[in-house]
Amino acid sequence: DADQKEIVFMWVPGHVGIRGNEVADRAAKKALDKKPIADLVPFSDLKPLTAKYVYQVWQKEWDETGLISNKFHEILPKLPDKLLSFCNTRKESTVLNRLHIGHSHLTHSFILRKEEAPVCVACDVVLTVKHILIECADLLEIRKKYFEEKSLYSLFRNVIPEVIFDFLREIGVFYKI
Numbered sequence: 007d008a009d010q011k012e013i014v015f016m017w018v019p020g021h022v023g024i025r026g027n028e029v030a031d032r033a034a035k036k037a038l039d040k041k042p043i044a045d046l047v048p049f050s051d052l053k054p055l056t057a058k059y060v061y062q063v064w065q066k067e068w069d070e071t072g073l074i075s076n077k078f079h080e081i082l083p084k085l086p087d088k089l090l091s092f093c094n095t096r097k098e099s100t101v102l103n104r105l106h107i108g109h110s111h112l113t114h115s116f117i118l119r120k121e122e123a124p125v126c127v128a129c130d131v132v133l134t135v136k137h138i139l140i141e142c143a144d145l146l147e148i149r150k151k152y153f154e155e156k157s158l159y160s161l162f163r164n165v166i167p168e169v170i171f172d173f174l175r176e177i178g179v180f181y182k183i
Contacts, residue, residue, distance in 0.1 A: 061085060077108045077136075081158045089162045101174070101183045102167050108135045112182040138179065139170070148176055 065085050068076075082089070089106060093099040104110040113133050116123050124133040128144030131137060136158055138145065152173040155161035161170070174180040 078106070080136075081106060081108075081162055083159070090165075090167055093167055098167065098171055101171065101180060104183050105135055105139070105170070106162065110135060110183040112179055113138075135183075138177075139173075145177060149173060151176075 068079065068085055069083075071079075091099075091102060093102055101110075113124065113135055125131065126133050126137055126142055126144070129137070129142055139149075139161060140156065140158060142149075152169050153161060153165045155164060171180060174183065
């Protein structure tokens, strides 16, 4: 029958009778009796391992503090992560950085002025960067023209900064950020 196969098991001696292999076996056995030699390791061998360790420690600390008190953790949960950050002007770069960290003149200048936190007139909640970009129901229709992201994480990864700036310009807050 064409579907039947014949399987044959054979014992094959590993290194027996093969001159080069027998020499290698003797050298390996001889090396077992020697003490390890402390040798200098080039920096280039340690650098990636050190970097990996530092990032692991950093990520652990970032996660522990981020879940409690770091609003930037929502935007950047994994370190080191890259956010879209190309800007045409210094002002755009400043605005984008302020959006990323969640602090702006519009939402945080009350601290320096020793005033009450600003409140969204339409929603009656404390005004935040997240509220403006993602949550405010009053801005929903305008926001839909530019993006429909449901989180800051996806917004800063899926929407180019220029589109976010256009949204902020249309609602009149670009220069207040």
